[in-house]
Each structure stands twice: as C-alpha cells, then as structure tokens.
Amino acid sequence: MELTNTEKRVAPVARPSWPAPFVATLAFAYEAWFFCMAGRSGAASIGGMIWAAFCATLFALIALRGRPDPARRIFFSVSALAFIPAFVAQLVEARGRMALTGAEIAASQLPFCHIALTTSLLPAAFFRTLDFPSQLIGTRASFYPMLTYWLLSLVTVGRGWCSWVCFYGGIEDGLSALPRRARLDLGNRGPGFRRINAAVLAFVALAGLGTLVPVYCDWLCPFKLVTEYAEPATLRSYLALIIFIGLFLGLVVVLPLLSKRRTQCSILCPFGALQSLLDRLSPFRVAVDASACVSCGACDKACPMIALNAETRAAGGAASSCVKCGSCFSACPKGAIGYATRWTKVGRFSATLLARRLREKGGLPRRLASALIEAAAALLSPALLFPFTAMTFGMIISTGFSSETIARLVKLILTGSFALGGGR
Amino acid sequence: MMHKPIILAVGDIIAKALLLAAALGVPIFFANSSYIANGIGRLLRLEVEPSLSGGITLAEFADPLGDDDGSGKLEYPLGGGISRGELDIVRYAVRAPVSRPVWGETGAYWQLELSFAKAVSTGLAGGGFRAPAIHIYIGIDGTSSGSIESAFGEGELVRFDPKHPWNYVVSADGWSPKAAIRSADASYRAPVESDWDIARRRVTLRIGLAKAPRLLASLLAGRRTWHYVMVGAYDGARAGRFAAVREFAGPHEGGGAADELCPRVFDLIAPAGARQESELASEDSGRGELALVLPVEAEGAAGLKAKPSAVPRARESLVAEAAREEARAKVQAKDAREREARASSSASDKDKIGTFFELGLDDRALAAANAALARNARNFVALAYRGAIVARSAMEAKTLGEKMRLVARGYDDLDAAVAVAKAEGAIAALDKIAVFLCRASVSSAVPNDVFERAAQGASDFAAAGALAASEGDKALEARCLEGAALAFEKAGLGEEAQARWATLAAKEGLPAATRLELMDKGFTP
Numbered sequence A: 001m002e003l004t005n006t007e008k009r010v011a012p013v014a015r016p017s018w019p020a021p022f023v024a025t026l027a028f029a030y031e032a033w034f035f036c037m038a039g040r041s042g043a044a045s046i047g048g049m050i051w052a053a054f055c056a057t058l059f060a061l062i063a064l065r066g067r068p069d070p071a072r073r074i075f076f077s078v079s080a081l082a083f084i085p086a087f088v089a090q091l092v093e094a095r096g097r098m099a100l101t102g103a104e105i106a107a108s109q110l111p112f113c114h115i116a117l118t119t120s121l122l123p124a125a126f127f128r129t130l131d132f133p134s135q136l137i138g139t140r141a142s143f144y145p146m147l148t149y150w151l152l153s154l155v156t157v158g159r160g161w162c163s164w165v166c167f168y169g170g171i172e173d174g175l176s177a178l179p180r181r182a183r184l185d186l187g188n189r190g191p192g193f194r195r196i197n198a199a200v201l202a203f204v205a206l207a208g209l210g211t212l213v214p215v216y217c218d219w220l221c222p223f224k225l226v227t228e229y230a231e232p233a234t235l236r237s238y239l240a241l242i243i244f245i246g247l248f249l250g251l252v253v254v255l256p257l258l259s260k261r262r263t264q265c266s267i268l269c270p271f272g273a274l275q276s277l278l279d280r281l282s283p284f285r286v287a288v289d290a291s292a293c294v295s296c297g298a299c300d301k302a303c304p305m306i307a308l309n310a311e312t313r314a315a316g317g318a319a320s321s322c323v324k325c326g327s328c329f330s331a332c333p334k335g336a337i338g339y340a341t342r343w344t345k346v347g348r349f350s351a352t353l354l355a356r357r358l359r360e361k362g363g364l365p366r367r368l369a370s371a372l373i374e375a376a377a378a379l380l381s382p383a384l385l386f387p388f389t390a391m392t393f394g395m396i397i398s399t400g401f402s403s404e405t406i407a408r409l410v411k412l413i414l415t416g417s418f419a420l421g422g423g424r
Numbered sequence B: 001m002m003h004k005p006i007i008l009a010v011g012d013i014i015a016k017a018l019l020l021a022a023a024l025g026v027p028i029f030f031a032n033s034s035y036i037a038n039g040i041g042r043l044l045r046l047e048v049e050p051s052l053s054g055g056i057t058l059a060e061f062a063d064p065l066g067d068d069d070g071s072g073k074l075e076y077p078l079g080g081g082i083s084r085g086e087l088d089i090v091r092y093a094v095r096a097p098v099s100r101p102v103w104g105e106t107g108a109y110w111q112l113e114l115s116f117a118k119a120v121s122t123g124l125a126g127g128g129f130r131a132p133a134i135h136i137y138i139g140i141d142g143t144s145s146g147s148i149e150s151a152f153g154e155g156e157l158v159r160f161d162p163k164h165p166w167n168y169v170v171s172a173d174g175w176s177p178k179a180a181i182r183s184a185d186a187s188y189r190a191p192v193e194s195d196w197d198i199a200r201r202r203v204t205l206r207i208g209l210a211k212a213p214r215l216l217a218s219l220l221a222g223r224r225t226w227h228y229v230m231v232g233a234y235d236g237a238r239a240g241r242f243a244a245v246r247e248f249a250g251p252h253e254g255g256g257a258a259d260e261l262c263p264r265v266f267d268l269i270a271p272a273g274a275r276q277e278s279e280l281a282s283e284d285s286g287r288g289e290l291a292l293v294l295p296v297e298a299e300g301a302a303g304l305k306a307k308p309s310a311v312p313r314a315r316e317s318l319v320a321e322a323a324r325e326e327a328r329a330k331v332q333a334k335d336a337r338e339r340e341a342r343a344s345s346s347a348s349d350k351d352k353i354g355t356f357f358e359l360g361l362d363d364r365a366l367a368a369a370n371a372a373l374a375r376n377a378r379n380f381v382a383l384a385y386r387g388a389i390v391a392r393s394a395m396e397a398k399t400l401g402e403k404m405r406l407v408a409r410g411y412d413d414l415d416a417a418v419a420v421a422k423a424e425g426a427i428a429a430l431d432k433i434a435v436f437l438c439r440a441s442v443s444s445a446v447p448n449d450v451f452e453r454a455a456q457g458a459s460d461f462a463a464a465g466a467l468a469a470s471e472g473d474k475a476l477e478a479r480c481l482e483g484a485a486l487a488f489e490k491a492g493l494g495e496e497a498q499a500r501w502a503t504l505a506a507k508e509g510l511p512a513a514t515r516l517e518l519m520d521k522g523f524t525p
Helices: A019-036 A041-067 A071-095 A100-106 A114-127 A141-156 A158-164 A169-177 A192-210 A213-221 A221-225 A235-259 A263-268 A270-277 A298-300 A310-312 A329-330 A351-361 A364-379 A381-417 B001-030 B033-046 B215-222 B276-280 B300-305 B311-333 B336-345 B349-358 B363-374 B378-397 B400-425 B429-443 B454-471 B475-490 B496-504 B512-520
Strands: A282-288 A337-341 B057-062 B088-096 B109-116 B133-141 B158-160 B168-173 B180-184 B189-197 B202-208 B225-233 B291-293 B296-298
Touching: A019 A041, A019 A364, A019 A381, A019 B001, A019 B400, A041 A071, A041 A381, A071 A169, A071 A381, A114 A141, A114 A192, A114 A213, A141 A158, A141 A381, A141 B001, A141 B033, A158 A169, A158 A270, A158 A282, A158 A381, A158 B512, A169 A235, A169 A263, A192 A263, A192 A270, A192 A381, A213 A235, A213 B109, A235 A263, A235 A337, A263 A270, A263 B378, A270 B349, A282 A381, A282 B215, A298 A329, A298 B311, A329 A337, A337 A381, A337 B001, A364 B001, A381 B001, B001 B033, B001 B400, B057 B296, B057 B454, B057 B496, B088 B496, B109 B225, B133 B202, B133 B215, B133 B291, B133 B454, B168 B189, B168 B202, B180 B215, B276 B291, B311 B512, B336 B349, B349 B363, B349 B378, B349 B429, B378 B429, B400 B429, B429 B454, B429 B475, B454 B475, B454 B496, B475 B496, B475 B512, B496 B512
Parallel strands: B158 B291
Antiparallel strands: A282 A337, B057 B088, B088 B109, B109 B202, B133 B168, B133 B225, B168 B180, B180 B189, B189 B202, B225 B296
C-alpha cells in the first residue's frame, strides 16, 4: 500500500498531544528533585530546591509548547551565568585568587573541562598519559568522569551538548539573542567556519599528541577570563592573557552581539568540532520536512550556528555543526523543522498511521487501541524525548554550581556574605 | 491491508525505544557514574604527564602519626597559633628532577613534598606567630666533599652521619614564604619556591636547577640522593629558625628536654630499621656529643631504571598469604550461628543490633533498632545502625528513585546519630566508633557523584580510627585507616589518601590483603 502525500508529510514538530507532556514533566520534576537535593543540606539544599523548581518549570514550558526556545535558552544562559560566580568563588576561597601558580599545576589540582578532552584523548590513547595537570578521578571536573560524560553524550545528545549542557556556551547563546536584529551578516560563512573549526580540532589534537601540552588551554581558551589563568609574570604569560582577552571579547561577546550567531562555538571550540564529527552516534537529529518547507529562509537566519541553508534543507536536515538548540523551530512558519530519530526518514512511517487506520476501521476496541498507540507514540516522540534527555544531562551537570550560586545569593541577601562554607 | 502499517509502526517503536533508552540512560548513568568512571580508570590506568605534575615519584617515605615529640617527650612551645600535629610529618616524597617542564613558567626544577598530620600554620595565612620550620639536608651520591655539621650553628643540635655528608640544605618555614637552598661551603645560595597548601596539609618545595651549580644540576642525570628531613618549631630570632627546647615549655621554646643537648627536632624521617626516638635520644651531654641522625636514601631516576625489581616475587607470596587468611576467615564465619544465638539472648540492645548487622541479618537488626528507639528515641547507636540498614536496603531497591529515597532516609538517621555522638561528651568510645563507622561505610559505598559524601566518609573513618587508637585497638585502627584512604581516593583527595596509606604502611601486624593493597600503591609495609 502506497502512502499518500498527506501521510508522508508528518511534520516532525507536531506538538506532543496530551497527556505526554504532563507525564514527561512529572518524570523530569521527579529526577530534578533527586539530583538537585541528593546529599545537600542547609543553604545548599535551598539552592538545590530552587534550581530543581526552575529547571522543572522550564522543561514544562518546552514540553507543553512543543518547541525548546525561549525556555531552553533561559535554562542554558542561566546555568552558564551561575557557573562563573560559583567557580570563581571556590577558587578565591580555596587559594585566595583566580590565577594559577606553578605549584598548583605541579600538584595536578586543575579542574578538567570537556574542551580539554580534545587535546588529551590522543596522548591518553597512545602514551597512556594525561597531558593536563588535573586529577584523574574524584570530582566531576577530573579526567575519568569527564571522559565518561563525553562518551555518554555521544550516544545521547551528540552535538546537542553545545546548546544544552556546555557551561560556557550559554554566555554566547544568551548574548547572541540580545539584539533585535543582526548588524553583521555572517549567513554565508557557515561552510568556511566549519572548515576552520575542524582545522582547530586537528591542530589541537595533534599538537597535544606531539608535545604532551594542552595547547588549547595554554594559548587559545577564551574562557580563561571567567575561570582560571596562569599568573601573568613573564612576556609569554602576558601574551597568552592578551590572546585570552581578545578571543573572549571578540568571539564570545562582540561578534555574537553584532551577528546574532555563536561565533566562538562555530569557529574556535575544538570540542564542538569533535561532537560534530561524532554526531552520527546520537539517535537524535534536527530534521527538515522538505515537502512542507517553503524555502523562506527564516530558519537560516534564526540558526545561531549557521548550520542551515538551502542545500541542507533540501537534504532534509542541518549541517553537522547543528547544536540541536531548536531556535529554527520557532522561526519556521510551516512547522516543518523538528527533532527526529536519526535512523528514520521524516514522514516515512509512524505509529500514528497505524492508530489512524485502526480508528478508521471503527469499533470500541480498535478506537481504544488507537488512543493508546497515539499516547505512547507522543510520549516516545523525539520532540519530547530529546529535550528530556538533553535537559536532564544539562541539569545534572550544572546542578552543583547552579545550586551553589543560588545558595550564595540567598546567603548574600540574608547575611551580607557571599561565602558559603560547608553547605554540603 | 493492515500489515504494512503494522510493520512500519513496529519499526518506529523500535527506533523510539532507542530514544527512550537514551532518555532514561542519562539519569541512570549519572546515578552510577562514579562506579563507571572508577571502572574506566582501572581499565586505562593513565598517569598525568610527569613534567606537568612535578616529576615521577622516586621515593616516598611514611612517618608514623603522632610522633611529633622528638625523642618521645618534647612539648610544643606555649601560646601562639601552633597545635599538636602541625609539626608531625606523615609523608615525605622525592620527585625526579624535571629537565624541561612543558607548561608553566619554571625552568628545570626538582620537587620535594612533605605532608603533615594537621593543617600547617603559616604566617601568610594568619595562622599565628608559631609555625613549623623545615630543614632538609641533601647529600648527593658520589661526592667526597660535604659537611656533617649543621648549616646553622647550633641549629637543630644534631650531627650527621659521617658516611653521608650533606652537600645542600633547603630551609623553609611557615612564617615567611622565602624558602632557600644553600651549599655546604656557603658558596651557593638561591631562593626555593615553596607552596604551603593548608587545605591539603602539604608543603611543596621546588628547587630551581636551571641556573644551579654543576653538582646540584647533575641531579638531572638521575643521581641517587640522601635526605635528612627535620621539623622544628619556628623561632625567627634564632639561626636556622629552630626554636630551643628546655625542660619546661615557654612562649619561645619547647619543653620536655632531658638535657641542654636535647635535639630541637620535633619530627624527622627515619630510615628503615632506625627509630626516631633512639636517634633523637642518642646525645651524650656528659661527653658533649650531639645526637646522631641518619638519612633516608632516594634512588635516582637512572638507578631506578637499572635496578631489577623484587616486587613480583614478594607480591606472589602476599597473594598466597591473603588467600590463606581468607580461607581462615571463612572457617571462622561458621560460628555465625553461635553468635546469632548469643545476640538473640543478649540483654544489650547494642550487642543485639551490632551482631545482627554484622551478620547481615538486616531485618532482625532493624527490628531490634526500632525496639531500642521506641524505648529511647535518643539511642544514637540504634539510630546509626537503623540509618545504615535503611541505606543498605537501597541495594535491593528496584527503581532509581527508590534507591535514592532510601539512601536519603538512611542519612537522616545517620546524620542525627553523628550529631548526638559529637554533641554529648560522656559517651563510650566504642559507641562513638560504631556511629562513625555506620555513616562511614554508607558514605564510602554510595555514588559520590550524586551524594558527594565520600570525603565525609573518609573523615568518619579517620575519626573512628583515632578513637580506636586511643582505645588501643590496633587492628580496628588499621581497618579505619584503610577505609579512610579508600574513601579519600574516591573523593579525589589523593594527597589525603596517600597520607593515610603512608601511615598504614608504618603499622605492624597488618593483614596480608592490606599489605598487598599497600604494595600495589607503591608502599613497603
């Protein structure tokens, strides 16, 4: 039996029907409560409670509206903003300053972040050596835990990490959304940016292998300014500091404000390039229903990663740099873009077809079966499951520092002190 | 013609089931991520690039806890900010010199590390005027020159082994950040980078080798060294900064000195076969002879490569001994029924609950704990056991939510029990130990990524160990030290764990399994 054109045009963004969003929201609230409250006491438990409620509310908005933004963007930007004060306050409390010294490096006590994986994977594989002075295990910011999070991300969110989980990306994502319109048009730079990004990854990975030095962290990381940096003492360290400031202001602040694009994530970040390279392992993708698309180009303009253009739309999706943020869903006037399963073609087949056939056949048992199938299909739809997966990932990763920042703010309001001291 | 939609729908459902697996996999993964990360760690066994982390460890020396009393009688100076334990070295490590550090600003350097039993006071951190003073005298293999006298006049009031004269001395103190190195003939002096890490109770000394004289720089070739490591109380008015010791302690001097030649050393690293007490009590005031101190030897990187290791054979025999011990323990476990019968008829709630708990009879232990709590709600021992049983029951729970709920409920009881045990003064040490161990065993078992309790578990083990030591129960103290070390490792506090392993290695009569663990970690029990 051939499917009709109407049947093929199953829009991937169809809003999940009742009761799927409610069930998913309840499940999310349940896990948010546990992950944000587990093991916390005192001020930290208040922070955890507020963070859990905040995340659950935003997820409810995503589930009920059937599109991620603006709730995702709020979650992502707030978690990035919450990361900085918690991280810096911890550094200042532990060592009295943000700047590193040689002794701290030699003690292997630097926090390990996911971007450093790009420089560390090859030396670890070939020499069984970690080319970064961090702990191997213990806190989340050590090598083995970060490696496991990354492996998990590959088979779940893929490059969606960059719009739901990364605690740096939120700064740029929030800033790129601030201006009403772009003053700098980078719309046709997508392929070029992707090539540069892949080259940065190759350089960082091979330089790490060749020198056993985390070159990216040493010279190119724009986020040193909001985390930690080597104490400026020599010409070399001053030069590195100038590069950090330049990259942060240029790629993370100014260009996103001018162009409404995430320039650092598109051009520089080697972890993003690595996620793009391996995104095929993720079961989720962003799909364009080519038969419903009217080629208005609204999604191209809305995409912060310049991952959409006529060519990718015709091929039924976005370029490999797509971060699965869902900004394009809201922009599409036809609702032709949405999350889809990696291994099925949009509109090719669906459990909803079976449900419709059963309903058309008539009879109470068939109608009941049809309703059940539709409810299950809605609950299992990528439109609901991807935000659920990605936001769970992001929430758990950010819970520690977000709830800590909230707890510190609560303490600041109540006692005038930002210091937390033994909240956990 | 329903079959095609059915086939398509089944395919769709399979695809969506994979999505569901991804969605549910994330929270399940995170609830178990510390186990997964540990597993990956055991599989990969990576090491941080030595040139980034201070160089490979050439030698590591454990020093017993609580021996910061010199020859056995020294007392700390009165007043000031220093307290017992702050002059107590528990570990000394010698790293291999790093010729080309690949990150950071320093040129070639050599790193020495000391760990203390308690947070070291430093003037910079506002720890008060009193602080530790450290002298490390270093002899370099193959040199005929050197000295066997102190570099600081009276200094420490010790003499050095004539077989191993020293060539360089490193001096550091917690009052000023200016550590320094000087040669025996005083022709070379240079600053040393010193890092006093109060949180980790560790002092790191980095000696620059880039512009050092030829003899010192020759360490880069991997030469063997001898180290006299001594700690005294800081006194800024004296040469060498070691405070005097007299019969009675005063504001500027330690007490407990047997005579005027009593060494001013509160703790030192003694070589294998020697004892600190006898070394520091070897002075002869009648003949005017100072106490003789002996160095510890650190093999150079070159020698370490050349030396055939005797470890595999020793390890094999330890494995066999551990297996025999395990077999003996199994035989002893057969008396479990007898113990159960004795506990059932016991009038003591604590005996009853404790024995049932140890035998794994959780239902009976829980019933006994509840009955005891019904009689006295402040029975903190029963509360602690109940908490541990409830948390342990999480292992049997089917859902993640149920597991977490049970652990959280267990902690309610455990935290309350520890709070009572800490608040009430007149409590038997054994009861306190039971309470600390209950919480420690739960904290070291639950995933640290979720509950972040491993560090607390380690502290509980350490507290129980200290109480066991005060009760003279050496076997329990050793078990607690091992538990603390493992929990610190789980919490990522490797330095703390190392200090506990080092202390454990200095203990005698350890079970073979523990000695095996120590051997695998590079310690010689």
